[in-house]
Amino acid sequence: MRASTTVTIGVGATAAVLVAALVQGAGDDPVSTALSLTVPSQYKSLIEDAGHTCSEVTPNLLAALLTQESGFKPKAQSQVGAEGIAQFMPSTWQAHGIDGNGDGKRDVWDPADAIPSAAAYLCGIAKDVKDVPGDKQSNMLAAYNAGSGAVRKYGGIPPYKETQNYVKSIQALAQQPSGGKTATTTQAETAISVAKDMIGTPYSWGGGNASGPSTGTCCSPKGRSGTDISGFDCSGLTLYAYAKAGISLPRTAAEQYAASEPVKPGDVHPGDLVFYGSSLTSIHHVGISIGGGWMIDAPRPGTQVRYDPIDVMTDLIAVARPTSHGNKEI
Structure with missing residues (x-):
């Protein structure tokens, strides 16, 4: 979807809030097909529905991706222009965004559109890189972060540290069992x-x-x-x-x-x-x-x-x- 975006939710104002609070406060089958991760209640049904768009995407994987992309913040915006809860670049949204809630608009800032769009986009990417050697889900996630072209070029996860960490982190989170x-x-x-x-x-x-x-x-x-x-x-x-x-x-x-x-x-x-x-x-x-x-x-x-x-x-x-x-x- 984009390479090396920097989400502003964690730096600047939010970092200052965290610092202030700290000072004052002293895979073949890598994930479950049911949502076991803790997510904000207002997004649970959206994630559960969109998480069954294709076999490569599960509710846990989608929840883990949204955690990594924005921390479930619908107004998150990166320094390179990625937008919304799923961090779509404007050009990617223009090509792949869908009207998930059927209100006649495709709004990147609306999770009801952005979450199903992220799942559909993941599924499309999975098809783009289905012939690339290696784990299909890992390649799909790498392509979401760095682009399908990079995954095809390198025959798998590209040698970019951010992309490698991105794939590992999302899969580690998605594989967490319930009840933790x-x-x-x-x-x-x-x-x-x-x-x-x-x-x-x-x-x-x-x-x-x-x-x-x-x-x-x-x-x-x-x-x-x-x-x-x-x-x-x-x-x-x-x-x-x-x-x-x-x-x-x-x-x-x-x-x-x-x-x-x-x-x-x-x-x-x-x-x-x-x-x-x-x-x-x-x-x-x-x-x-x-x-x-x-x-x-x-x-x-x-x-x-x-x-x-x-x-x-x-x-x-x-x-x-x-x-x-x-x-x-x-």
Whole structure:
């Protein structure tokens, strides 16, 4: 649909609201065919209906895509011009938008039009890339993000980091089983305590797992390697902290957002994960909120696990609470 859009819902005004709240508040068959993800009630029937448009699209997949695209915000607009709850570029909407509610208008800002349009567009893309090798649903999602031409050119998911994260994040969210529970206060307190114990541990690109600090991989965007450093990167630290609290998180920051439940600014609690990026599809950093406008994080190569103010970076995009799906609670 478009490449590298930057949704304004997470930066600027919304980021300021999140910062203020934090300071004050101290697949062959990869997804279910029934909607089990939590979505805003006013969109549930739209998603359930549109999620059966074709075999490659399911209600969970559609809900996950809308979560990633706009966070269910019908007036979201990106810096490159993508519009509405499904983030259609104007030219794409002109060609593929449908009158979903039968009122005689095709309105990109109306979820009753945009949600069924997104499903229909996904199905059309699935046909465009049906002969491309690899997982059909992954290729469909990659084409929604980067365009069918790019998927055909590269014979599958293009080598674009945003697109790769986009596909992984949506599928991780869509595959979450129903009945998940967000972290309890005790689990959040445990995760914070574990993270505090790691203060001073070196940053290692790709370092850290459920067992603790580990040597990392090569290489960061600036060429820094973690292969000879035992420590944590940002998501390695959060993964470890919550593993000790009985909750298993995926490895990357983008995947951890997809595996967590977004929290409204007024509901932020210590232990919630704080995410940074220019959009929900390009999250690059995560920390653990400890209240009072501070977090514990592993910032970047050459640093150590430490306390940082929430506004240490300007691209705060979201806060989310880790979700347990059958994991041990302590």
